[in-house]
Amino acid sequence: MDSDLATRLAAAAPLAERLHGTDAIEGDAPAASARLDRWRGREPFTDPRHWAARLAAEGIDETLLRRLLAESPRSLGARLDPPEWGAWIDDDADVPVVTGEQNPFFAPVAGRLVYPAVDDVRRALTDLGKDHEVAPFDVEPVVTRLADELLWVVHAMMGRTMALRLALSRARGDLTADDAAGRFDQFMTMTREPGGRRDLFAEHPVLARQLTIAVTAWRDNTIRLARRIVADADDLARTFHDGTPLGTVTAIEAGAGDGHRGGQSVAIVHWGDTRIVYKPRSLAVDVRFARLIAWCNDAGLTLPLRAVRCLDRGDHGWAEYVARESCADADAVHRFYRRQGSLLAILGLLRANDMHAENLIAAGEVPVLVDVETLLQPRLPDDNTQLTPAERLAHTAAAESLLQTGLLPTPVWVNRDGDSVDLSGIGHRPGQRGSIPVPVLTGLGTDTMRVAMDRIDLDTPDHRPVDEDAELHLLDYADDLAAGYEETHRLLRDRRAELSADDGPLAAFAGTRVRVLLQSTIVYGTLLRTGFHPDVLRDGLDRERHLDFLWRRVARTPGLAAAIPAERRDLWRGDIPYFTTDPDGDVLYDSDDAPVAGLAVTPGLPAAMEALRAWDDDHLRDQVAVIRGSLAAATMNTAARFDYPRYDLPTVDGPASADALVEAAARVGDRLAADAYRDGGSAQWLGLSSQMGRNWALGPLTPDLFNGASGVALFLGELWRATGDDRYRTLAAEATVTIRRQIARGGGIGAHGMAGLPGVAYAFARLSDLLEDESLSHAADDATRTTLAETGRDGEFDVISGAAGTIAALRGVHARRPGGAATDAIRAAADHLLRTAAPQATGIGWTPGLIADNDLADRPLSGFGHGVGGIAWALGEAAALLDDDRYRRAAYDALAYETGLFDPAAKVWKDVRDPDGTATICAWCHGATGILLARLGLRDLVGDEAVTGDVAHALTDMRRRGLGLSHSLCHGDAGTIDAMLTAGIVLDRADLREEAARHAAAMLRTTDTQGYVCGLPFGQTAPSLMVGLAGIGHGFLRVADPHTVPSVLTLAVPGAPKRP
Structure with a gap:
């Protein structure tokens, strides 16, 4: 290798390799300022404490880093050892060329690295068979498959850089062939030539280094695997083949998992039709898990479970290959999920995590876990400085569930x-x-x-007990999951003494290594993948800056900073970082089995035994609720439509008194207080919540108004005003502490609509008055400014998650500070709706991204929450507020579209999510209840005559189908009653107000006899406003004092008479 190439390749060195001989650094320090500022300007390094910690982790100061960034290539090359790893770049020997439409075109550019490694593997496999009567390997087919997999890995690593160089060649006019394919071939020929290859890797030396690491690891690990196949042959035959020799290996599927510890990964080895799984780690924990499963089966499980048969060889192991098989019939599917419930109980006991779909195989009616390395997880340092004390309690409760x-x-x-x-x-x-x-x-x-x-299509793993194209509704199997969990929970706790004895199956896990996930492998994988952008392949220090994404979590969990150097080393090796611990120890080990200094963990095995001692019927009830809640959330996330809860609404003689309604609301408040996690002047809840009305999940509440903590706080504030009970005021204020902290750290909430930051701003503006806390008004202004900056990115458009909801929600902020950011945001949102309106056969419309992306409808919807009716109403509000005729005309046109969806025969507005438009509901989100509110709001704009008929139709449908659904605001009686009450006020109709009051009395009676019926499937409850308890309580307060408690269905502004 000549000195010029060696100098260029020296730039591939990571920071740690540049820290010796630094006295000899030469370079222009001022020239490094921009690079240093870019590095230091990334989160979390804008905080000087984190920047100082980052420098300390390398044992350097900022002055030295600046000098390193400024160092000239000649100085760096002179200081470092020659990069012998790059000798292949100057090797001019010919290499094969791959052709065809779907081939790893780029790999031959690194052919002088790749093909010698393949030859080394071929020779090793051949040599291993010399002294065997039956050849252990069918060498050529095995090597051909392995080499093909390697070529694709190399191709992927080079792809982004090759795309850049191709574009530059095209722009310079270097490519002169007649067609696009010919010009591509010309580019590849130029790049494969010695000069082209040298130029490529001299400009991107980090790429050359990473390719060398990957290919060398592939060669060494493949040869190691081959030797282990031969050395373990007799034990493999005894364990997996009834003692009969397995014969000749006909194929090896390498890379069947993530790479760890120098590129080692799971492989599937084929001996003809026989397959065995190789794992480059100890399987001691797998063996003990299998013994625990056998113990549970012997203890009397109704439906026996199955564990993978294993052979542990200390530093590696072998496991049986489990083939996926569909269940034979519907009853078998139910038995499959009952077994899943049993597995859940065992995994809960064992403090397992990472049991994702790829770790589970549906072997007929038996679910089989094929990777259990993450059992008995330790507790990591609990020093998340971004959580409120109450959030920490709630997160801990979720983490222990x-x-x-x-x-x-x-x-x-x-x-x-x-x-x-x-x-x-x-x-x-x-x-x-x-x-x-x-x-x-x-x-x-x-x-x-x-x-x-x-966004790429995800492969479907082998975890489903039915054929891939078969429908599977998880709620159909909730009882099976619960039954399996309950049976196994009772079995484990009834025999807990035997289970946790010194010679019992739990204690047997002591001393076995388990893997510890400090963060998701997807984070690590994304860092590796994006680390092949050409911008970070020219200089190792640029790649170091890229890998400093790892430091972002330190702002949340400073205690994990000690692990970052080990994570960084693994990523430089091309590995997913790997950590382990002993279930009964407090030491965290890195991928080299070295203790991570400064990071102690709380062992998982004693924690599991302690938890088992506390298992009782309350624990069982809570965990069954978690099972059902998670299935309910999954149903809401996946089903275009599902059955809403219903109940029998009794007939009552007259309305309930205001005092009775307030007392009912107070009972809801007491329930919320009992369910709250409270500490350090903050509050939080666990429950079903969503982001922008989607992504339902069971866990700590998000900060939003629709289904999050803001809605709960708003109700509690109204309840304090109604009762004068300081307990509710205190709890509301504590909730706002958590909400503000959630928003400050970002995430968990969108920037648009009722379910986004505007909804929070609405809640804060109202709570500022209720709680007499002006800081909440300022917090509302902050949320509003964030929304203003993001308005143009809205792709939902509707009331719940889009610009229409932004307009509606920010009226409350505008009312406090006319002409401020809220006014600008309302105007920006209305303008955004004008720009994005899609002409229809009649009028205009908008299809929310949630609907379009999931192919739920082929045209805009009717209705208030997600439909054109709500958007038309919001445009009307903007027109009234800003006196802009453009918004008035758009509201007219949108109203014309929705009018066209009315079915005069059925007297309902069609729900276009249903192919024939007949499966309609009557609710605030979809159907007549929300459309009534929209028409009432547009009455001043379009005139009484234009809305009178629609109002009558809506009221008729509400009486016919809008009661007895649930108690919720979104799609239940609280919403129907509120809308009817609003109509009575706006239209000055006492009969409607009295009718609403009677229905409220009937609903009140059912809360005593049937409990709270939230707007969630499967009888689930939630703390939230629109589908949960807070909304039920708010509904009672609204009926008790409608002129003081504004309607949240239209995000009404207090003191705006006769407007919905």
């Missing part, structure tokens, strides 16, 4: 637009797309190839 196993449905990786995925062992469903866009190559094989960011 079945939610932590990863088996129950839950949306993860929720992006700012509300997209998410469910990767859980029970909830992962076919047809999902990743929620986080990833770089993909488009136009491969042509000179128009480029990198696009796209």
